[in-house]
Amino acid sequence: MTELFTTVYGRGLVDEFKEYVHRPYVVATMADLWPRFADSFDDGHVGPLLVRSMERSEVERDVAALPEVNAVIGLGGGQALDTAKYIAWKRRVPLFQVPTAMSVNAAFAQRAAVRMDGIVRYVGWAVPEAVYVDFDLIRSAPTELNRSGVGDILCYHTAHWDWRMARDSGQMEARWPYDERLVEEARVAFDRVVENAAAIHEVSDVGIRALMESLRWGGAAFHNSGWNPRHIEGAEHFVFYALEYLTGRPFIHGQPVTLGVLLMSALQENRQEWIREVADRVGVSYRPEQMGLTWDDVAAALRILPEHVQRAGLWHTVASQRPINEEFIARTREWLQA
Numbered sequence: 001m002t003e004l005f006t007t008v009y010g011r012g013l014v015d016e017f018k019e020y021v022h023r024p025y026v027v028a029t030m031a032d033l034w035p036r037f038a039d040s041f042d043d044g045h046v047g048p049l050l051v052r053s054m055e056r057s058e059v060e061r062d063v064a065a066l067p068e069v070n071a072v073i074g075l076g077g078g079q080a081l082d083t084a085k086y087i088a089w090k091r092r093v094p095l096f097q098v099p100t101a102m103s104v105n106a107a108f109a110q111r112a113a114v115r116m117d118g119i120v121r122y123v124g125w126a127v128p129e130a131v132y133v134d135f136d137l138i139r140s141a142p143t144e145l146n147r148s149g150v151g152d153i154l155c156y157h158t159a160h161w162d163w164r165m166a167r168d169s170g171q172m173e174a175r176w177p178y179d180e181r182l183v184e185e186a187r188v189a190f191d192r193v194v195e196n197a198a199a200i201h202e203v204s205d206v207g208i209r210a211l212m213e214s215l216r217w218g219g220a221a222f223h224n225s226g227w228n229p230r231h232i233e234g235a236e237h238f239v240f241y242a243l244e245y246l247t248g249r250p251f252i253h254g255q256p257v258t259l260g261v262l263l264m265s266a267l268q269e270n271r272q273e274w275i276r277e278v279a280d281r282v283g284v285s286y287r288p289e290q291m292g293l294t295w296d297d298v299a300a301a302l303r304i305l306p307e308h309v310q311r312a313g314l315w316h317t318v319a320s321q322r323p324i325n326e327e328f329i330a331r332t333r334e335w336l337q338a
């Protein structure tokens with residue numbers, strides 16, 4: 001029920017792969033990361049697969065073009081790790097994952113996030129031999145990337161309210177009846193992040209372990225609950241999906257998700273000042289201008305939110321329950337700027 005991926009913490013972990021990984025192997029990574037790691041691998045690899053896009057048809061094309069490999073190493077953020085999963089799935093080869101920042105829980109989840117016509121879909125299946133968390137490697141990532149990872153844990157705050165509301169208003173999906181046991185499990189991961197907010201801000205070894213252990217729980221939670229997203233994702237993610245749909249731009253996932261947590265906790269009237277204070281203690285960037293957005297972009301996403309939820313076939317949350325009016329949009333703008 002709570003099977004989590006084997007996860008190893010340490011130092012100098014990337015240099016070890018050439019001693020044991022099945023050959024020939026491919027490293028799925030990003031063009032800007034590869035020069036830093038090229039020397040860690042030997043001639044047993046077929047050349048890196050440099051991720052270009054997460055649009056499913058493009059991922060398919062890149063994977064189909066690969067020569068025969070006997071193992072895949074994912075090295076990078078969510079896109080590299082998800083592409084590595086896709087390769088492991090298609091080619092049925094062992095997978096090793098190395099997240100280079102604490103930006104997402106992709107390393108700890110079975111399915112890969114791809115886009116189909118701009119809408120996110122989780123496809124495929126891959127369980128890594130191990131996930132390697134290298135303290136020095138994580139610390140060398142941009143601090144704002146590392147702090148952004150709390151977004152995928154802080155989202156439990158709004159997700160749990162949404163699930164309770166759906167139960168209490170009789171709008172719960174039959175497939176996902178409210179389950180306090182799942183909510184309690186999520187709360188352990190959530191509390192760990194709240195308690196270690198200062199250490200995560202510092203990106204200390206203690207902070208890395210705390211956030212990664214929570215992301216490790218969260219990554220596997222969708223499958224462990226029988227593909228139930230209710231305790232780990234709610235309207236805060238829908239805000240992000242709407243922003244992505246409208247702008248067509250890439251984001252550092254945890255930043256718009258945290259913005260979504262603040263906006264939706266305000267709509268829920270659910271301790272919004274407190275959750276904002278936690279986000280501030282970690283130092284995650286959630287202001288629109290910090291992610292290259294204008295307030296008009298955010299306002300537009302909020303206006304289309306219920307419609308986008310329907311279009312994407314998402315579940316019943318505050319986004320469908322409580323109408324967002326211009327007064328709310330103006331008030332939250334002022335609040336976030338304060």
Ligand SMILES: [Zn+2]
Pocket residue numbers: 152237253257
């Ligand atoms: Zn997320």
